[in-house]
Every structure is written in C-alpha cells, then in structure tokens.
Amino acid sequence: MFLFDIIIPTYNNYEELKNCLVAFEHQTIKNFRVFVCIDGSTDETLSFLQDYTYKASYSIRILQHADCQNHGRNATRNLSLPYVESEFLIFCDSDCVPRKDFLQQHHSILKQNNTVSIGEIIYQNANTNLWAAYLHTRGKRKYKNGQEIPFTYITTGNLGLPTRFFTSIGGQDATMKSYGGGDTEFAYRLHKKFSCNPIYNASAISDSVMGKTIPFALDQMESFGQQNFVYIRKKHPEFTSIYKAHLLTKSSLKARLFQCGLHPFLGIISETLCSILPISFATFFVGHAVGSRILKGYKKSTL
Incomplete structure (x- = not known):
C-alpha cells in the first residue's frame, strides 16, 4: 500500500x-x-x-x-x-x-x-x-x-x-x-x-505564481457572498463564525454597525486605494474590500 x-x-x-x-x-x-x-x-x-x-x-x-x-x-x-x-x-x-x-x-x-x-x-x-x-x-x-x-x-x-x-x-x-x-x-x-x-x-x-488580479478576485468574493456563503449558512446554520456570518446576516446594533463599515461606498474607496497605492500599503485595504464584496453579494441573495 x-x-x-x-x-x-x-x-x-x-x-x-x-x-x-x-x-x-x-x-x-x-x-x-x-x-x-x-x-x-x-x-x-x-x-x-x-x-x-x-x-x-x-x-x-x-x-x-x-x-x-x-x-x-x-x-x-x-x-x-x-x-x-x-x-x-x-x-x-x-x-x-x-x-x-x-x-x-x-x-x-x-x-x-x-x-x-x-x-x-x-x-x-x-x-x-x-x-x-x-x-x-x-x-x-x-x-x-x-x-x-x-x-x-x-x-x-x-x-x-x-x-x-x-x-x-x-x-x-x-x-x-x-x-x-x-x-x-x-x-x-x-x-x-x-x-x-x-x-x-x-x-x-x-x-x-498568482494570476488573479484584484478586480477578478473581488468579483469572485461577491459571487461567493451571493451563492456559496448563503448555501453554507443554510446547510450549517450553527456555523456562525464563517466569514463573520453572525455580523453579516443579523440585525443587532453591533451587526448593523459592522455592516455600515462595509458599505459599498466604503468598499469602493478601499478598492480605489488598492489600485493606486504601493503593494506594501495596499494590502491593508484588501481585507476590507473583500468583506464589502461578500456583504454586497449576500445582500443580492436576499432581494
């Protein structure tokens, strides 16, 4: 064997x-x-x-x-x-x-x-x-x-x-x-x-060697928020820690404040900074852009 x-x-x-x-x-x-x-x-x-x-x-x-x-x-x-x-x-x-x-x-x-x-x-x-x-x-x-x-x-x-x-x-x-x-x-x-x-x-x-660009990767994250994120939440509703699901999907004061921080307008700002800053600085804004896109995708799934 x-x-x-x-x-x-x-x-x-x-x-x-x-x-x-x-x-x-x-x-x-x-x-x-x-x-x-x-x-x-x-x-x-x-x-x-x-x-x-x-x-x-x-x-x-x-x-x-x-x-x-x-x-x-x-x-x-x-x-x-x-x-x-x-x-x-x-x-x-x-x-x-x-x-x-x-x-x-x-x-x-x-x-x-x-x-x-x-x-x-x-x-x-x-x-x-x-x-x-x-x-x-x-x-x-x-x-x-x-x-x-x-x-x-x-x-x-x-x-x-x-x-x-x-x-x-x-x-x-x-x-x-x-x-x-x-x-x-x-x-x-x-x-x-x-x-x-x-x-x-x-x-x-x-x-x-990474072939993805930031715009392509963020489009994928938005698609994830709209599709597989929703699927996993339905399949494993007790799994609340996945991508901060307890904050992305709830309506408590803490969750609403968290979602406000990921507003699409703020996400666009982060994406813009990612495109103009040197890589060593731009990495600090990628995570926020990712979260904003996941939330955007999830919101689409609830329409």
Whole structure:
C-alpha cells in the first residue's frame, strides 16, 4: 500500500500541471501515487497525461467526470473517493510546484495522531501581484510554524490528512460548483467528526505564481457572498463564525454597525486605494474590500 495518495484537480492548465507533476519526480519520499482529476479540460491536458504516465517514475491515475464536463473542484477531487486507500492523503493544486521535501515535511506532522498538516504556498510574484501579497498576510500566516491553528484556516491547495478523514465524510460537497467556501465547509465537517488538530506546517512548501488580479478576485468574493456563503449558512446554520456570518446576516446594533463599515461606498474607496497605492500599503485595504464584496453579494441573495 502507498504511504500517500495525492489528489491534483486540474482545469485547462496543462503547462502548470506538467511542472507540478515533474516536481513529484524529485520527492525524498517515493512511496506515493498521484490521482490527476480532470475537471472538463478542453486543452492538451489529456493527451499530455496519456503520454506522461508512461514516462513518470511514480504511479499516476487519470480520472475524469463521466460527461467530461466542468463540475467544479469539489466534485473533481471527489473523483478519487472510490480509489484512495493510502494511509495519508495530500491535496495539491495543479498550479503549485512542490519542493523536494514536500511529502517528508507533511509526514513529519501526519505521523502524529489525529492531525491535519496545513502546508505553505509561496507565490513567487507576491512583490508584484497584490492578491498574492494579501494571501501572504492572512489566515495561517498569523501563526508560527508548528502551531495548532483554527480549523477555518484549512485549505486544500496544500494539505495533508489521514485518508480516512476524507473518505468517512464523503469528501467535499460536490453541489458547491461556484467559487468560494468549499474548503471551509469541508473543514467544518472534519472538525465536527474528528475534532482534529490542524497544524500550520510552513516547512511543507509548494511554489506558485498568482494570476488573479484584484478586480477578478473581488468579483469572485461577491459571487461567493451571493451563492456559496448563503448555501453554507443554510446547510450549517450553527456555523456562525464563517466569514463573520453572525455580523453579516443579523440585525443587532453591533451587526448593523459592522455592516455600515462595509458599505459599498466604503468598499469602493478601499478598492480605489488598492489600485493606486504601493503593494506594501495596499494590502491593508484588501481585507476590507473583500468583506464589502461578500456583504454586497449576500445582500443580492436576499432581494
């Protein structure tokens, strides 16, 4: 049996996928298998994989949706559910390039009991891409390497966990096709069932290049507020801490003051500052712009 099964979802980015897969050739731990889960790609992904699987030094299995259409990352990762059987599971985004000790560093955490290893994605263009710079300041980055962190900071771009965690809760919620919240919903169900200990593993590194612009990322956050945020609130009404739902959706005095602070006009000011300030200063305003857009999307859903 393999020590690791690695799940890599991909959609129309075979050049990035190629770099990701080649990097796994150089891992210090060799006992692993890769599942490449194709989400309806229409580029050269499939032909590349059909050729590469014969050349790779490790086992690769190609999985696709029955209709070969796009179903979103959650459903795409779930393609692996019938087949994973290793002791541990790794989620790795296809635009990430794992460093040679990537699996070894995850294993150093996972061999402890009941743990989840939350790895690090380092964006090589964080000095020129504001969204990348913002991501480098938030979530798990507020904690020290090796520290236990809140489950809400679990993300699947670089994540290690016992395989039984994934299979016993039925994987990710495949009905969430649009952007945002899929990882948080998955993390909440993990937390409820296993009360696992999420560890920030800053030594399990994959490198990437961020392609999103701030306008594109904020449009995605607004879409999240209108769709998946509402869905998660209905599915898990007791999960009030998700994106400050207790303040975004209520009408108490505290909630109203919070919502006033995220008024669209103030959000536009933050977005404008993001577009004109140097990145080192602009990062301070991205979070406010994100919150404003989530609230804007949520308000649309209530009309």
